[in-house]
Amino acid sequence: MSGKFVRGLRAVALTGTVLLGAGSAFAADPIKLGVLEDQSGDFAAATLGKVHAIQIAADEINKAGGIDGRPLELVIYDTQSDNTRYQEFMRRVLQRDKVDAVFAGFSSASREAYRPIVNQFDGLAFYNNQYEGGVCDANMIVTGAVPEQQFSTLIPYMMETYGKKVYTLAADYNFGQISAEWVRNIVKENGGEMVGEEFIPLGVSQFSQSIQNIQKAKPDFVVTLLVGTPQASYYEQAAAANVNLPMASSVNVGQGYEHKRFKPPSLKDMYVTTNYIEEVDTPASKAFVAKFKAAYPDEPYVNQEAENSYLAVYLYKQMVERAKSTKRDDLRAEIAKGDVCMDAPEGKVCLDPKSQHMSHTIYLAKVGADHSITFPKVWEDIKPYWLGEAGCDLTKSDPSEQYTPSNPPSKS
Amino acid sequence: MDAITVAFAALYQFGDAFAFLVLSACGLAVIFGMMGVINLAHGEFIMCGAYVTVSGANAGLPLPLAILLGALVSAAVGALVERLVVRHLYERPLDTIVATWGLSLIATQGTLIVLGSTMGGIGTPLGSFQIGGYSYSVYRLVLFVMAIAVLAGLYALFNWTRFGVMARATIQVPHMAAALGVDTRSVYSLTFALGAGLAGLTGGLYAPTMTLVPTMGTTFIMEAFVTVVVGGADVFLGTAPAAVILAIVKSAMTSWQGQLFGQIGLLLAVIVVIRVLPKGISGFLLRERT
Structure with missing residues (x-):
């Protein structure tokens, strides 16, 4: 310079x-x-x-x-x-x-x-x-x-609630790659199965094919580790295609307040572990x-x-x-x-x-069909x-x- | 999983990629491909169309009207930009890069300051349908149909109307067109506005499916430029086949290996096409404007 x-x-x-x-x-x-x-x-x-x-x-x-x-x-x-x-x-x-x-x-x-x-x-x-x-x-x-604070709480909860087949959709850089590795390990430790994993380059905003890949793999829930505003378009597009799978994330809602930005119900059944969001009561x-x-x-x-x-x-x-x-x-x-x-x-x-x-x-935040937030579980300290x-x-x-x-x- | 399911899935993905490429590129094909103005503010015209569409829809307009409004406002902004900035730079194509890049920075940052970091979405209309094990969004088919309609409309406009003939004459040999009584200044202005309006239309069409942020235009810009560069100067005969080739490569690669390879495949295809058919680009970059 x-x-x-x-x-x-x-x-x-x-x-x-x-x-x-x-x-x-x-x-x-x-x-x-x-x-x-x-x-x-x-x-x-x-x-x-x-x-x-x-x-x-x-x-x-x-x-x-x-x-x-x-x-x-x-x-x-x-x-x-x-x-x-x-x-x-x-x-x-x-x-x-x-x-x-x-x-x-x-x-x-x-x-x-x-x-x-x-x-x-x-x-x-x-x-x-x-x-x-x-x-x-x-x-x-x-x-x-x-991750040990967000995923060791979130992933076992999701597997108990929805099932053991997991699909990860993650941003393709150090955060997404390493977080996906954590998810993979925790799923394995809990006797689950990774039915798919896809890394999305930052800045990608069109998800038709990824949505189809997810439907093909038939997971019980999708772990979304998407970062940045272009990638957030996934939720709207998945909802429009009626994917209708529960989602788990360590980044959404707590950072980019997608539940406020998108029209309900595109984030229905999204579960996020976060240490704070404004709805904490x-x-x-x-x-x-x-x-x-x-x-x-x-x-x-x-x-x-x-x-x-x-x-x-x-x-x-x-x-x-x-x-x-x-x-x-x-x-x-x-x-x-x-x-x-x-x-x-x-x-x-x-x-x-x-x-x-x-x-x-760590608060487990659940997004409802009307995009209201409830906290099914809270882990202290x-x-x-x-x-x-x-x-x-x-x-x-x-x-x-x-x-x-x-x-x-x-x-x- | 039977053959029809697989075939439809592949066709749908191709159509989706095709629509994105065509709609990203159509405005730029007019402004860059035809007029030779390297318009780096293309993404911001798209953003403008999307913001106006969503504001219109939130104010109670039906979505098709809101999209039309988005296109019209973008066209008006395009006409204004042409009159104030671009008009003075037709003789200096390289300077348009700097000017339009500056405009794009101003538009992005201005939107951030005035309207905030994001805008609430309006939701994708029309619901979904099911074929085999997959469910699809109906609206994505609308996008595909609109892409075809835009291409057909542009073909008709430039080949069958008086304005189209005047625009092509003006852009090919401006002084001759002027000698024959064509008001070349207003033709340039209208053509630029048309390109901006098409970009606005794209923004409006994609607005319901995307996050609305000031930087949203950048997600279109790469696809727009590669499609136009591969396509070359002719709006219809360039953009349409370019989008077909690139969409096939992109959707096939994405389906096979994921989004990253879809992008790699797209860019490799561009390199190969330009290498084999260099006139795809040089046709307009080296064209003289005297």
Whole structure:
């Protein structure tokens, strides 16, 4: 990337920079938080709410006196659903803006694009997104849910309820491939059978042939791991072709609120395990949604990523105040104590010292024929156990790798 | 599974891929194939048609009228764009790439800012039917019929009407057409509007089956360009056979190995066709406009 182009970009990007809490109320230096999220492009529908959630949390914190007396300042860039933008802006926030921590990323491709840069500059990044799991990296804190939390609950439930023949339709990139591997393993462990699997390139929007393949395989339910707005067209097209099979997913509804965007009943009998959606019916959740809608009345939906992002700001505040420092190693020393927990809108969450991932309350959301949401089952305090059991222990070593069930850490 | 079921399934998938290619490409075939304007905002005309259609349907219009409205609004926007931007660039075909790309960015981001990140869908009408072990959407057959109708309509328009003759004359030898009394400026304008309107029609037709987002046009653009490039300059004799070949390859590959191989097959077919029939592209890219 040439310097000229970066300078040109700066003029564009500056319009997206928002300074919060820089008022005269604070004498101390601000704590700077970089926010790299997609505010335009293919993923914007699911990720605009993350930026808003971070702004709400920052406003609240600043009104209440900041973090340890220091104001919280947000440095926000629009990454445009583009992996190269993530790399540019990650360098920029770490080198030029010198932020204390970065909140970044929606797609797993974008996370893997920026992660080496965070490692290179030894920064601290929060990935506030559910994903395929396995990132064992001391520079990363993950507040989203992972497969052992979402699939080890969802798939056995679906197999008990509907039957043992499973078909997976997944987006063709690291998230879809690794998630499909998890589904395959859990189906096998529970004595089920994969009757089909298809990976769909990102950006594909026409599903006639895939729908026919599914009908041919006659599964008891379909696991849909489709990502991005073009792929979401599947539901409408499957409903129009009267496929009429129950669906299970770790990404839909909780991220892209498809049940709000599509006309009923196209998402009928869709089951999703999520750590939060706005329909969660607890006082804490209702208060959170009310707060969100007061600040952003036009927000179409408060999804799980919005909640993850919101609680991550408070989690960061707690760690900084406990450590009396913003240095990564001091914060990690707090995480290592194993009691970095908080009461989030979803319920109680804790950071796991070994993997720096988070325990969650997992809600099984069922979409009805009228697209209303019910919760047939709730699992409390589901731990992100897989990385720790597989041999990732960030308190001892930092491999900065992403592992998968077929490529676990080497136990030497 | 008997032979009829298998045959119908294959035919249906072919028809579905054919309809998508033809409808994606028809507007571009007029603007790029005929007029030589490399219109990178093609997807945004499609998006415009889809948004207007859904807004119309939500306001209570019957779907066919809403789709017509979407096409008309896109045509009007196309006429405006031609007058303000494209008209000044007919002599500089490469500059139209930059201009229309800029327009497409403005349209996508403008829609995001003004209308938000998504728009609620209207649901696919007409229900489904069953043949053998498979059930199918009736609306997909409507799309196939519409693709044929659009091709037939374009053929009739350009060969049998006064406007069609004037448009072909203007585009082939503008100064001669002008000398014979044709108002070439308005013919260019109308032809561009026709292409934009066809794109809007496509958007309207696919709106009930898709997610409505500002970037939805991009899912059409690759298919649109490869069909037109393979097809060449003639709207009817180019687009129709190109779509047939590509649809056969794509639906067969998808049925055999899934969507990824469908796309690979499509692009390989394009490479082979261009290699064997280079005039498919060069016919219009090298044509002189003096």
